[in-house]
Amino acid sequence: MTMRLTVDWTACEGRGLCGELLPELLDQDPWGYPMPREGGGTATVPAELTGHARRATRVCPTLALRLRRA
Numbered sequence: 129m130t131m132r133l134t135v136d137w138t139a140c141e142g143r144g145l146c147g148e149l150l151p152e153l154l155d156q157d158p159w160g161y162p163m164p165r166e167g168g169g170t171a172t173v174p175a176e177l178t179g180h181a182r183r184a185t186r187v188c189p190t191l192a193l194r195l196r197r198a
């Protein structure tokens with residue numbers, strides 16, 4: 129099952145926590161805001177990274193990350 133990770137820019141406060149947990153999918157801008165490598169605020173999550181993506185969504189302090197079926 130393909131999953132997509134989405135960043136809610138209105139909720140994100142930067143600091144880069146998710147980028148540190150999921151560097152395979154998220155770059156960080158100079159202020160620590162996550163920049164999905166695919167652009168557009170979303171990233172396709174390979175099956176082998178689903179667990180890491182779930183963890184990143186759980187620890188986001190502002191609930192700005194969403195993991196959904198593609």
Ligand code: SF4
Nearest residue numbers: 140141142144146188
């Ligand atoms: S963990 Fe949440 S608040 Fe922090 S940079 Fe990532 S999306 Fe933004």
